[in-house]
Amino acid sequence: MINSKPIAIVDSGLGGLPYLRWLQSHAPDEDLVYLADNGHFPYGERTTAELNGVLTEITEQLIQEIDPKLMVIACNTASVTSLSVLRERFPIPFVGVVPAVKPAAANSNRRRIGVLATNRTITDEYLENLIQDFASDCEVFRYGSPDIVDFVENRLINSTPAERTEAVQNAMNFFLDLNIDSLVIGCTHFIHLEKEIASALGEGVDIIDSREGVGRQVLRILDSFELHSLKREGKRGRQSTGRFFLSSPPKDEQNYRDFAEAFKLSYNGVLPSFSRQPVGEPG
Numbered sequence: 001m002i003n004s005k006p007i008a009i010v011d012s013g014l015g016g017l018p019y020l021r022w023l024q025s026h027a028p029d030e031d032l033v034y035l036a037d038n039g040h041f042p043y044g045e046r047t048t049a050e051l052n053g054v055l056t057e058i059t060e061q062l063i064q065e066i067d068p069k070l071m072v073i074a075c076n077t078a079s080v081t082s083l084s085v086l087r088e089r090f091p092i093p094f095v096g097v098v099p100a101v102k103p104a105a106a107n108s109n110r111r112r113i114g115v116l117a118t119n120r121t122i123t124d125e126y127l128e129n130l131i132q133d134f135a136s137d138c139e140v141f142r143y144g145s146p147d148i149v150d151f152v153e154n155r156l157i158n159s160t161p162a163e164r165t166e167a168v169q170n171a172m173n174f175f176l177d178l179n180i181d182s183l184v185i186g187c188t189h190f191i192h193l194e195k196e197i198a199s200a201l202g203e204g205v206d207i208i209d210s211r212e213g214v215g216r217q218v219l220r221i222l223d224s225f226e227l228h229s230l231k232r233e234g235k236r237g238r239q240s241t242g243r244f245f246l247s248s249p250p251k252d253e254q255n256y257r258d259f260a261e262a263f264k265l266s267y268n269g270v271l272p273s274f275s276r277q278p279v280g281e282p283g
């Protein structure tokens, strides 16, 4: 069966784009819709109760407006706090992005792992449980950085190499002293700075994120529920494009236009249902 409804990919801002890129190249026939929930950015400084409200609202709007067949919550913070709430409430499949603690533990020879994420994620019980389940024999060092989130969202596009190096420096100084051999990028925004992170930590530290695992999980769901938009045979090498939306009018629209263009997306401004009903504070 063919299902040509879109796949929705959601983050608080620009962090989910590297996950969208994986889908563009591995599922080129899919119609991809990206929503940057800039109206509630940054997620990492919100409570779980707030995020449950925010993610429920976003999902309702997306279902009403674009009727996705599947949603990717391309945000570690939103996934650790709210994925179970969304799955219970809405009838479509959800794929979440959670810190790649399991692959990092499998990769670590020294049994010393770093997790770089938002403040919400590093203190969340979900991360604690992941560590207990998959890395209980490792020392796991956590660092929360709202500053890097803010840099990526608001300053990355016009930044110099020196500014990018500087943006990750405090976090890297923390990990450099700890003799880790694997670093989990547990916030999707930080993937935009993976080169800077890797070069600050040097060759002895592997940088690990969830892109491959999440992308494969999307493909498995499309397979098992027969949700593919077209038969994939003979379509190799094509790169899908998609549409980019915001949840609120941005201060710096050019920033979002530039990112949309860099990821081969058409820039569509605020999702129409949000223009009719502006985003409010949750609760």
Ligand code: DGL
Residues within 6 Å of the ligand: 011, 012, 013, 015, 016, 041, 042, 043, 044, 045, 074, 075, 076, 077, 078, 118, 121, 149, 186, 187, 188, 189
């Ligand atoms: N990109 C998000 C994550 O993966 C959160 C960034 C934010 O604080 O809004 O956790």
